[in-house]
Amino acid sequence: MKDTRHELIHAFLCESGLAENSDWAQNEEVVDWIARQFPKLFETFKN
Template sequence: MVRTVNILGTEYKVIREPFADKDIDGYCDYTSREIRIRDDNVNEVGDFDELMRKQLRHEIIHAFLAESGLQANYEHYRQFGHDETLVDWFAIQFPKMIKAFESVNAL
């Protein structure tokens, strides 16, 4: 199933596919405007759906950074393009952040 997400005016395809034995759960390719997410639970993760929602948020954050011109301005720019710790922090904390913003009508 292919869906799209608007990232600062640019449409990205979100593609779920089997990654089999690849050692990744997803990636963002800002050159092709595609986000690819694992759909096979080969490692038998307990709450696979929750993990993939976090992974999708992670890849969307990469896309936002890339579309903001920040695709190569971080510590791991040669390998990943962004600092993975920072991207993961936002991906993990964003659901809590949006609840806090909504609770005080800050959106």
């Protein structure tokens, strides 16, 4: 699932235009961090 989240993050960044207009949105470490942290972020924002 981690790889799927990683690719979905890329897709959302691309769709929003950030991937084309910012260096951080193309950075694999940043995308991987978001993908790994997403479950914790989701739980935090949900409550």
